[in-house]
Amino acid sequence: MKLDSKIPAGRLEEKWENYRSKCKLVSPANKRRLDVIVIGSGLAGASAAATLGELGYKVKCFCFQDSPRRAHSIAAQGGINAAKNYQNDGDSIYRLFYDTIKGGDYRSREANVHRLAEVSVQIIDQCVAQGVPFAREYGGLLANRSFGGVQVSRTFYARGQTGQQLLLGAYSALSRQIASGSVKMYNRHEMLDVVVIDGKARGIIARNLITGKLERHGAHAVVLASGGYGNVFFLSTNAMGSNVTAAWKAHRKGALFANPCFTQIHPTCIPVTGGYQSKLTLMSESLRNDGRVWVPKKKEDRLKPPQQIPEEDRDYYLERMYPAFGNLVPRDIASRAAKVVCDEGRGVVKSGYAVYLDFSDAIKRLGKSVIASRYGNLFDMYQRITDDNPYETPMKIFPAVHYTMGGLWVDYDLSTNIPGLYAIGEANFSDHGANRLGASALMQGLADGYFVLPVTIAQFLADEIRTPSVNTDHKAFEEAEAQVSEQLERLLNIKGNKSVDDYHQALGKIMWDKCGMARNKQGLLKARKEIQDLRDEFWQNVYVPGTQLEFNSELEKAGRLADYFELGELMVIDALNREESCGGHFREEFTDNGEALRDDENFNFVSAWEFTGTGNDPVLHREALVYENVKPSTRSYK
Ligand SMILES: Cc1cc2nc3c(=O)[nH]c(=O)nc-3n(C[C@H](O)[C@H](O)[C@H](O)COP(=O)(O)OP(=O)(O)OC[C@H]3O[C@@H](n4cnc5c(N)ncnc54)[C@H](O)[C@@H]3O)c2cc1C
Secondary structure (H helix, E strand, O other): OOOOOOOOOOOHHHHHHHHHHHOOOOOHHHHOOOEEEEEOOOHHHHHHHHHHHHHOOEEEEEOOOOOHHHOHHHHOOOOEEOOOOOOOOOOOHHHHHHHHHHHOOOOOOHHHHHHHHHHHHHHHHHHHHHOOOOOEOOOOOEOOEOOOOOOOOOEEOOOOOHHHHHHHHHHHHHHHHHHHOOEEEEOOEEEEEEEEEOOEEEEEEEEEOOOOOEEEEEOOEEEEOOOOOHHHHOOOOOOOOOOOHHHHHHHHOOOOEEOOOOEEEEEEEOOOOOOOOOOOOEOOHHHHHOOEEEEEOOHHHOOOOHHHOOHHHEEOHHHHHOOOOHHHOOHHHHHHHHHHHHHHHHOOOOOOOOEEEEOHHHHHHHOHHHHHHHHHHHHHHHHHHHOOOOOOOOEEEEEEEEEEOOEEOOOOOOEOOOOOEEEOHHHEOOOOOOOOOOOHHHHHHHHHHHHHHHHHOHHHHHHHOOOOOOOOOOHHHHHHHHHHHHHHHHHHHHOOOEOHHHHHHHHHHHHHHHHOOOEOHHHHHHHHHHHHHHHHHHHHHEOOOOOOOOOOHHHHHHHHHHHHHHHHHHHHHHHHHOOOOEOOEOEOOOEEOOEEOOOHHHHOEEEEEEOOOOOOOOEEEEEEOOOOOOOOOOOOOO
C-alpha cells in the first residue's frame, strides 16, 4: 500500500491558502442531498457537526454521553494556543509552527502543523464571537499565559475551565443546527462498527445504550471525532468513558493506525494513592507558570514537612537542569526528570513517587488573591481531593498518562486511507509528533472541526453528488450488525469469575510498567506475551452480568476493553519497532546523557500499521517525513 499524504505543492505559507482557493466545492443544492455521520461531540466533533450542518449537509452526530456537552473535552483546564501575539512578545504563526514541530521532537508533518498555526488565529475570533468568556487584561484585550516548551505567552484561557467554556461555545453552535434540523443528535449511542461498501465508508452500526438495540445508519461519509485512548493504561487523567472502540473498529476494517506508542505522560497530576483508585486528576500545566518544582537534595529529608527544609537543601531540579525554560520545559522532559529524581530516592511521599509544586514564592511576589484569580478552581479541586491547602503547603504531584499523540493515520485532508472515512481531533495522529505541547489539543480539535474538515471533506463529497442515500438493507450492514451482536453475546455468555475492571487494571499495569514513561526491548517483548495471555484469559473468564437488550454499562466496558487488549499489543509492537527515543517515546537503550536520542537516519517516518488479525503481526507502512523549512536538531531546552 502506498501512503499518499497529499501535501499540496508550493511554499509552506501558501499551501493552505492555495488549497482553499482551488479545491473542489459542493453547491448548496447538492449539500442538502449528502449525509454525513459524525462520531463524537467533544470539541472536534461538535465543531465539525455544527459547521457541516451550517454549510447545509445532512448531519447525524453521535455520542455515548447523555448530552453532547458532557464529552471529555469539558475537562480541559489550562487553555488554548493561538498565534495572536497580543503580548507583543515576539510570537508569530511561524513561531507557533516551529515550537510545535520542535516540541513534537521532529516527528510531525510540516504542512499540517503550519496550517494549524495559521488557523489558530481564526479559532479565537470565532470563540469570542460565540461568547466564550476568555480571561482579559485590565485594558480589555484577551489575556495570555505561557505553557511548556515555548518562550512566549500565547495561551488563551478561562480560569482553569477552558475546555468547559469552549465546549459550551461549540455546543451552542451545535444546538442551533439541531434546532434548525440540519443536525440530528444521537445521545447515548455507541458506534460499534463502521460499514464499508465497495471500499468506501458508508455508515455505522450503533448501539442504543438505553435500550440495547442495534441500529444501522447510512451516510455518504463518516467522520470519527471519538477522542484519545489513554485509558488503555486504566489509570489516566482522561474521563472514565474515553475509549478507543470507534477508531479501533475502523482499524479492523482497514484504516491504518499511526504511531500508537506515542503517549503523553503529563508531569503534574495528583499522585496515585492506592489500589482501589480508578481515575487520576490533572493539575493543569498552567500552574508551572507560577509554581516551582522541587525535591529535597538529601534523601533523608524526603518525608520531612516541606516548610522544615531550608532553601539551600532544596533541589529545584528543572531550573537547575534546564535554565533556559526552567519549570516550563515540555511535558515529556518534565515527566522524565521527575522520574529520575524519584528513582534516586528523593520522592516526597511514602511510595517515593511524588515531587513538590510550590507556590510560596509566587504568593510572596504577587499576593494570594492574584494566585487565586489565576488558579483558584484548581487549588480548590486539589484541596478537596488531598485535604492539603496549596496556598500554605506545596502541592504533591507526579506524572500520569494524559494524552495520545498516536491515532488513525490521516492525510492532509484528514482522510484515513479508507475513502469517505475521516478522523479529527485526538482520534487522529496528525499534528503533535512524538510529544504534544500544552494547550495545543484544544487548538487542533477546533481547527479540524471548524475550519479544516469542512473544506477538505468536499474533495470526497463533490464526487458523491450522484450517489443516492445509502440503503442500510445492504449485505455489508447485515454482516456488520451480525458481527457486533455476536461479540456482545459472546461477552455475556462467558460467565467467568473476574470483573471487567480486574482485567483492565491488570492490562494497565503491564502497559504502565513496560510501555510507559520508559521502555526497553526486554520489557516490551515480555509485555506482548503478557498482554496476549491476559487477553486469552479475559475471553475465557470475564464476568459480564445482564443482557444485551437493556442498559448495561458492564457490557459497554467489556467491549471497550476487548479493543484495548488489541490496541495495547499494537502499542508494544510499535514501541519495539521504533529503536530510538523521541518525545514521549523513551527507549532506555537510546539515550545521550540521560536525554532522548533520536535516530533521524532510520526513524524519520510515521509508522502506520495495518491490522492482519488478532494476535498476528501487523504490517508496517512508513510515511517518510520531509523537513524543508525546519532542520531537525537535538532538542535543547537548556
Ligand atoms: C484533564 C485534562 C485536561 C486537559 N486540558 C487541556 C488544555 O488545557 N488544553 C488543551 O489543549 N488540551 C487539554 N487536554 C486535552 C484535550 O482535552 C483533549 O485532547 C481534547 O478535548 C479531545 O477532544 P476530542 O473532541 O478529540 O475528543 P473528546 O472530547 O474525548 O470527545 C470524544 C467524543 O466522542 C464520543 N465517542 C467516542 N467513542 C464513541 C463511540 N464509539 N460511539 C459514539 N460516540 C463516541 C464521545 O461520546 C465524545 O462525545 C486535557 C485533557 C485532560 C484529560
